[in-house]
């Protein structure tokens with residue numbers, strides 16, 4: 001069975017809910033371990049070949065606390081051979097110019113360290129002005145917007161996990 005680490009801050013509200021929903025969707029098809037980014041070390045991060053990293057966007061286009069504190073460690077890691085999927089939380093109506101930027105920032109760092117990113121999704125169905133998470137007509141991960149599209153969370157998570165089941169090793 002595939003082993004996957006899901007890394008996010010256990011003290012977040014909405015990010016935690018989505019992380020748990022993702023873990024539930026993998027039940028029976030992968031062995032999932034939840035890891036708190038607030039306590040993570042570079043060694044713990046490197047334990048997994050398949051990783052899911054979750055982060056909301058805060059402070060108008062920035063990574064939230066705890067992820068930003070881990071960035072200096074991340075920038076020292078060799079992530080060649082790692083397959084990483086990202087999910088990001090944002091508010092497209094409230095912050096249309098920085099929608100999901102946090103996910104985009106993580107993607108840039110992880111790719112620079114050699115990780116292979118998977119789990120890209122279509123930007124169709126979202127309305128915003130600009131996003132650092134955008135790659136052409138796709139986001140570099142799963143975009144979740146509780147504020148204006150919360151009713152889509154369940155179906156978005158399930159479709160994404162199905163896709164990841166094929167893309168993870």
Ligand SMILES: Cc1cc2nc3c(=O)[nH]c(=O)nc-3n(C[C@H](O)[C@H](O)[C@H](O)COP(=O)(O)O)c2cc1C
Nearest residue numbers: 012014015056057059060061090091095098099100
């Ligand atoms: C002060 C503040 C700043 C925010 N800035 C952004 C932003 O720049 N871009 C964005 O997409 N969402 C932004 N958001 C929305 C959050 O990312 C969104 O509410 C998310 O669901 C919060 O997740 P959490 O409860 O796990 O922290 C902001 C929210 C707050 C309260």
